[in-house]
Amino acid sequence: MADIIKLLPDHVANQIAAGEVVQRPASVVKELLENAIDAGASTIMLIVRDGGKALIQVVDDGIGMSPTDARLSFERHATSKIQKAEDLFDLNTKGFRGEALASIAAIAHVEMQTKLQAEELGTVLKIEGSKIISQEVGATVTGTSMAVKNLFFNIPARRNFLKSNQVELRHITDEFHRVALAHPNIAFHFHNNGSEMFNLPKSNYRQRIVNIFGAKTNQKLVPVAEETQVVKISGFINKPEFAKKSRGEQFFFVNNRFIKSPYLHHAVVSAFEGVIKPDTYPGYFLYLDVNPASIDINIHPTKTEVKFDDEHTLYAILRSTVKHSLGQFNIVPALDFEQ
Ligand code: ADP
Numbered sequence: 434m435a436d437i438i439k440l441l442p443d444h445v446a447n448q449i450a451a452g453e454v455v456q457r458p459a460s461v462v463k464e465l466l467e468n469a470i471d472a473g474a475s476t477i478m479l480i481v482r483d484g485g486k487a488l489i490q491v492v493d494d495g496i497g498m499s500p501t502d503a504r505l506s507f508e509r510h511a512t513s514k515i516q517k518a519e520d521l522f523d524l525n526t527k528g529f530r531g532e533a534l535a536s537i538a539a540i541a542h543v544e545m546q547t548k549l550q551a552e553e554l555g556t557v558l559k560i561e562g563s564k565i566i567s568q569e570v571g572a573t574v575t576g577t578s579m580a581v582k583n584l585f586f587n588i589p590a591r592r593n594f595l596k597s598n599q600v601e602l603r604h605i606t607d608e609f610h611r612v613a614l615a616h617p618n619i620a621f622h623f624h625n626n627g628s629e630m631f632n633l634p635k636s637n638y639r640q641r642i643v644n645i646f647g648a649k650t651n652q653k654l655v656p657v658a659e660e661t662q663v664v665k666i667s668g669f670i671n672k673p674e675f676a677k678k679s680r681g682e683q684f685f686f687v688n689n690r691f692i693k694s695p696y697l698h699h700a701v702v703s704a705f706e707g708v709i710k711p712d713t714y715p716g717y718f719l720y721l722d723v724n725p726a727s728i729d730i731n732i733h734p735t736k737t738e739v740k741f742d743d744e745h746t747l748y749a750i751l752r753s754t755v756k757h758s759l760g761q762f763n764i765v766p767a768l769d770f771e772q
């Protein structure tokens with residue numbers, strides 16, 4: 434029998450992986466913002482054009498990369514964030530899969546400018562469809578700028594599948610909110626088609642929520658705080674009177690990473706039972722801090738799901754903590770103006 438199995442060339446493997454990591458422009462925004470955060474940036478700028486179809490650029494003032502790292506960063510499974518399997522259980526970075534840049538470069542035109550603080554000159558690197566077009570000495574600003582143009586240029590089916598610029602921009606904005614809410618200690622700027630969408634100074638959690646969702650939000654927020662051996666919970670719930678028919682302002686962050694969890698959502702909603710109308714949803718911004726060893730974030734390439742060691746305990750703690758905050762708020766209405 435003839436052997437028929439072959440290893441796929443890298444650029445094909447990258448393109449396949451890209452299908453999982455990059456669903457739409459907002460996925461690129463998420464990956465680039467997370468890389469900027471992992472690089473220790475204190476100010477991050479997001480620039481998009483045409484709903485991200487023409488341009489997605491993220492500029493950070495983080496640590497930057499050496500010329501060799503600049504090139505390596507586009508290789509699949511190339512990462513500076515983990516070295517061994519055990520590191521997966523002690524993650525302190527957003528990234529670890531070493532997949533995002535390789536995936537993005539497989540399906541777009543990318544220009545990277547990057548410079549280490551200790552160096553006078555940095556690197557300008559162009560890569561298109563996994564192919565390095567040029568790498569030159571240049572770039573004088575410390576940090577990294579990644580410009581991603583013509584997303585899905587080589588996958589017409591995917592490009593055609595994208596929604597209107599307006600809809601794609603909404604997805605990008607959602608992603609931006611999630612990242613910005615998780616990191617109030619970082620300043621964020623967001624420009625769309627040349628106009629400023631957000632200018633978020635460094636602040637605290639409450640102020641960041643208010644800066645994103647508007648001054649009126651401040652009076653809605655009731656603080657939540659609990660610390661047990663399993664989890665530290667902080668953040669805010671919206672007062673019951675602001676519950677909405679539509680879902681919207683509902684955010685869970687686990688170790689400063691936005692996650693979706695129908696199970697934990699249920700814990701919060703059930704705590705509101707009896708105080709809001711049955712067909713309405715409470716708003717919440719809840720930050721859960723747990724031991725990194727007690728969760729698995731490597732469930733899905735986009736890392737928006739988490740497996741908790743002890744989900745049931747977490748559910749119970751969350752539910753009673755939210756109930757407690759609601760109770761306090763009812764008894765002492767002025768409480769929510771503290772903090
Ligand atoms: P991961 O984030 O999972 O490590 P990526 O493909 O997103 O994988 O990035 C690969 C590597 O490139 C990172 O581990 C990091 O070393 C480097 N890198 C990417 N973006 C930046 C950035 N903005 N600043 C500094 N280094 C970066």
Ligand code: MG
Nearest residue numbers: 464468528533
């Ligand atoms: Mg990354």
